[in-house]
Amino acid sequence: MTVSTDFISETGQFRTELLAYCYRMLGSADEAEDLVQETYLRAWRSYAGFEGRSSVRTWLYRIATNACLTAIDRRGRRPLPSGLGGPGGAPAAPVQAAGPEVPWLQPLPGALLAGPDGQAADPATVAVSRAGLRLALVAAWQYLSARQRAVLILRDVLDWPAAEVAGLLGTSTAAVNSALRRARAQLAGVLPAENAVAEPADPAQRAVLDQFMAAFEHADVAALARLLRADVALEMPPLLTWFAGRDNVLGFYSAQLFTAPGRFRLVATSANGQPAAAGYYRDGSGRCPAHAITVLTVTAAGIARIDTFLDAALFPKFGLPQQLPAG
16 A cells, blocks of 8 residues: 555545534634645645554544644634624614624535535444534534633543543643533533423424425415524524514514515525525526525424524535526
8 A cells, every 4th residue: 555545544534523523613614624624734744653652533633623723713713693792672673784804603514524425424423523513502612712612522522531632632631621611611601592402303303494494485474483482593694683582583584584475495405413494585587596594403392593694605515506597
């Protein structure tokens, strides 16, 4: 075998879980992909000197973690609108947009966690990749320092032993345990309540998604109301305005989106291990350009969160066209 073949054979199997790890740390699919590339480049350059004192997986995570820590120190946290101010109380009023300088949290397309053929080959890798990806959870982690974030993800999501995390971060086991306690305590104050609620099985979530898409396409406020929890939240980055409570959310949809049936066409997809819908907006010419990606947090009591990302540039990462045929 050549060095190149050895490297690919030894490291290639970890790419998907490293992507998920970098996304959890950074809250950006774009940055996560860039840092995974950087991780593999750094690993390739130093592969000849790799002495096997740790596993290849641990070695790659050490490189990825250092890259993430540097990126977070340089850029800071990625918020959702609820992290920047209180909810709006006038659903019919004009909404407020943020400037381009806000580095918003991004969704992670389910397509990025699949293999080249669209199917993840290794179930164990899939489990590691998809654990702890819920959008609200990733948003809450943004409140932690970079090292606290790494400790919490490695210990609570990936289930690494404290001693192994300490070795990776170049610190003591006691320091890791202390950082983990502080991180858990800080999260308790910012993590949405629905994160503790068990999600229904996939078929039930897909049924809710189908009903949500039908209500949206038909501008059916009554049908949408039946799907929402009383405490549902709606966020729409890059808009600063967000809404809390069923009445406010329905008021916004009624006044500003559900003005006529057929304005939108929706396509089912997934993000962050959650059901999602890609929305296309019918313009005056009959075309349907890409408009927004909506991620739903579905609980047994109904939809708890609606996170709509008004960014047509996200669509290619979801494997979706920028425009649907007229129809």
